[in-house]
Amino acid sequence: xxxxxxxxxxxxxxxxxxxxxxxxxxxxxxxxxxxxxxxxxxxxxxxxxxxxxxxxxxxxxxxxxxxxxxxxxxxxxxxxxxxxxxxxxxxxxxxxxxxxxxxxxxxxxxxxxxxxxxxxxxxxxxxxxxxxxxxxxxxxxxxxxxxxxxxxxxxxxxxxxxxxxxxxxxxxxxxxxxxxxxxxxxxxxxxxxxxxxxxxxxxxxxxxxxxxxxxxxxxxxxxxxxxxxxxxxxxxxxxxxxxxxxxxxxxxxxxxxxxxxxxxxx
Numbered sequence: 001x002x003x004x005x006x007x008x009x010x011x012x013x014x015x016x017x018x019x020x021x022x023x024x025x026x027x028x029x030x031x032x033x034x035x036x037x038x039x040x041x042x043x044x045x046x047x048x049x050x051x052x053x054x055x056x057x058x059x060x061x062x063x064x065x066x067x068x069x070x071x072x073x074x075x076x077x078x079x080x081x082x083x084x085x086x087x088x089x090x091x092x093x094x095x096x097x098x099x100x101x102x103x104x105x106x107x108x109x110x111x112x113x114x115x116x117x118x119x120x121x122x123x124x125x126x127x128x129x130x131x132x133x134x135x136x137x138x139x140x141x142x143x144x145x146x147x148x149x150x151x152x153x154x155x156x157x158x159x160x161x162x163x164x165x166x167x168x169x170x171x172x173x174x175x176x177x178x179x180x181x182x183x184x185x186x187x188x189x190x191x192x193x194x195x196x197x198x199x200x201x202x203x204x205x206x207x208x209x210x211x212x213x214x215x216x217x218x219x220x221x222x223x224x225x226x227x228x229x230x231x232x233x234x235x236x237x238x239x240x241x242x243x244x245x246x247x248x249x250x251x252x253x254x255x256x257x258x259x260x261x262x263x264x265x266x
Contacts, residue, residue, distance in 0.1 A: 112137045115251070118168040127161050136250050139165065143183075143203065143245040150188060152202035154210060162207060165249070166214035176252040178222045179204045179211075184241035185228040201225025207247055 115130070115137065122128035129140040146158030154162065169177065181200035193199040204223035212218040233240030 112251075115168070115172065118171070119165070122161065122164060128165070133248075133250075136253060138251075139249040141165075141247045141249070142242070143247060144242070146207070146247055147203055150190065150193075150199070152193075152199060152206050154206055159210065162210050163214060166211050166216055169211065169216055169249075172251070173217050173220060176220050176222070177211075177216075178224060178248075178250040178252055179207045180230075180248040180250060181207075181223070181225045182230060182232075182244055182246050182248065183228050184244040185231070185235040186241065196227035197225055199225075200227045203247060207249070 112132075116123075119128055119130055119139065123130060127141065127145050131138055131140065141161065145161055146154055148155055181202070181204035183196040183200045188196055188199055193202065201223065202225070204225055208218075208221045208223045211221060228235065228244065231240070231244045232246070233243030235241050235244060
């Protein structure tokens with residue numbers, strides 16, 4: 001009986017041992033399949049992420065390119081804005097300067113018109129001319145009205161004329177005047193004047209001295225002689241030589257008076 005059950009028990013034990021090993025192996029296989037599935041899924045996700053990263057990298061590169069383009073455009077716009085602002089500021093500065101010059105010109109012209117008005121009686125009498133020459137207002141007095149021929153001593157008529165000139169100039173005593181003497185081209189050589197330079201200068205000094213005695217500030221007057229070197233007429237004719245023999249009283253402009261007025265024909 002004992003010998004009968006022993007083989008049977010052994011067979012059962014062997015059968016039982018074989019069943020346990022098969023189950024463990026199957027679980028291992030299933031686990032491997034699961035892990036392989038998870039790995040494949042992970043690989044798929046990794047591939048998707050790699051593709052996504054590649055796509056995002058391409059988009060980022062494009063955005064950087066667009067940003068660079070936009071930055072260049074911005075810099076160009078800023079340069080254009082700075083240029084326009086610079087031109088605007090320069091234009092505004094020019095406008096301010098033009099307005100300043102206009103105001104000076106208007107003030108200067110008003111003073112000149114006032115001076116001309118004051119001398120109108122002498123102009124009408126033909127003893128004086130008011131004109132613009134070399135951009136400056138000039139009072140022209142023929143030497144024949146002021147001086148005897150070949151002399152630098154004022155005649156009585158010349159003194160009367162200059163007295164009226166001085167009376168009108170007094171209101172402009174804050175301005176500087178240059179008295180210029182001119183002669184024709186006929187040379188002079190006397191004991192007192194060895195040439196036309198001496199004569200023209202002496203006549204200018206005589207006028208300055210008279211204006212000073214009449215009340216015009218000496219510090220605002222100057223004298224100069226030009227001899228026959230600055231003619232306004234043709235020295236080949238008597239009429240031209242008469243025009244050249246003259247005294248000019250020139251209103252010296254301030255340094256700020258830059259605008260030039262039109263010069264009248266000679």
